[in-house]
Amino acid sequence: MKQNKKDKILRQPLSNRLVHWITAISITMLIITGFGQMPLYGRYLIVQPFGTGWLTRYDLTLYVHYFFAAVLIFIVFYHLVYHVMRKEYDIVPKKGDGKGSYEIIKAMILRKHEPPSDKYLPEQRLAYAYFAFSIGLVIITGIFKVIKNIQGVQASNAFLLWGAQLHNLATVMIIFGIIMHLGAFVVKANRKMLPGMFTGYVDKEYVKDRHSIWYEKLRKHKKD
CATH class of the missing domain: 1.10.287 (Helix Hairpins)
Structure with a gap:
């Protein structure tokens, strides 16, 4: 329907x-x-x-x-x-996100109701921080790799070695992050977030049930 x-x-x-x-x-x-x-x-x-x-x-x-x-x-x-x-700053990690992620994962495994969440789940905020660090590292080391190719610029062997190694490490971290990001949708509850990345909208009942803190904020804002 x-x-x-x-x-x-x-x-x-x-x-x-x-x-x-x-x-x-x-x-x-x-x-x-x-x-x-x-x-x-x-x-x-x-x-x-x-x-x-x-x-x-x-x-x-x-x-x-x-x-x-x-x-x-x-x-x-x-x-x-x-x-x-x-x-x-909804996606920025908050104090207690580690514990919050543990509680949500435990609730999933035990098939219990998850603790109330804001617009983003604790593990989503932690994942964002992980990607922010990995992408930031790959950009900075990538810029260093470009600079050393500029004519007249001479870099030490140690600089070239560490620049390349850190760039490769950041790439591996990003690939691992992508695998984990896609793997999260194996969990049925997470699949209801997928429409949001295509149409922008998610089911209202899903928000009320899983993101109750955010839902109450939206209600309050609407009343104001």
């Missing part, structure tokens, strides 16, 4: 959805082209699917890598400025 807008609540406005998907696409392309520069595809890709031949060319993968790196830096800057200007 089709629901109308009265049965739904806006969880992710257009700005959030654009940031999410542009970041996802940028990171995906950075990972793909980053592997191409190692180079893995030319050595180990025995069968090359149609349209993937360019992945074996270092010059092309480098230019595409730089392009999506610039896109990622822009969208991160936009995300930070946008929310600071609007003073929106």
Whole structure:
């Protein structure tokens, strides 16, 4: 049965959805082209699917890598400025999120009712901090790797070694984070958040049940 807008609540406005998907696409392309520069595809890709031949060319993968790196830096800057200007910090980790995450996971395992949550679950705020650190590290080390390629710039071997290692570490952290992020939707309750990243709206009853703190804030704001 089709629901109308009265049965739904806006969880992710257009700005959030654009940031999410542009970041996802940028990171995906950075990972793909980053592997191409190692180079893995030319050595180990025995069968090359149609349209993937360019992945074996270092010059092309480098230019595409730089392009999506610039896109990622822009969208991160936009995300930070946008929310600071609007003073929106719902996704920022709070004191007690570690314990809160434990309580929610325990409730899921024991099939009990979860403790009340705000707009974002404690584990979502912790995941955001994890991605913020990983993406920040990959951007900073990536900038260092670009600077050392500038003509006339001489970097020490230690600088080059640690820059590359930290960049690789950040990449592995991001890949691990993506796997965990997608794996979270194995849990049935989490799947109800998915429509929010496409349409922006989630089910009202879901919000009342799982995000009761946020729901009460919305009710109070509506009354005011």
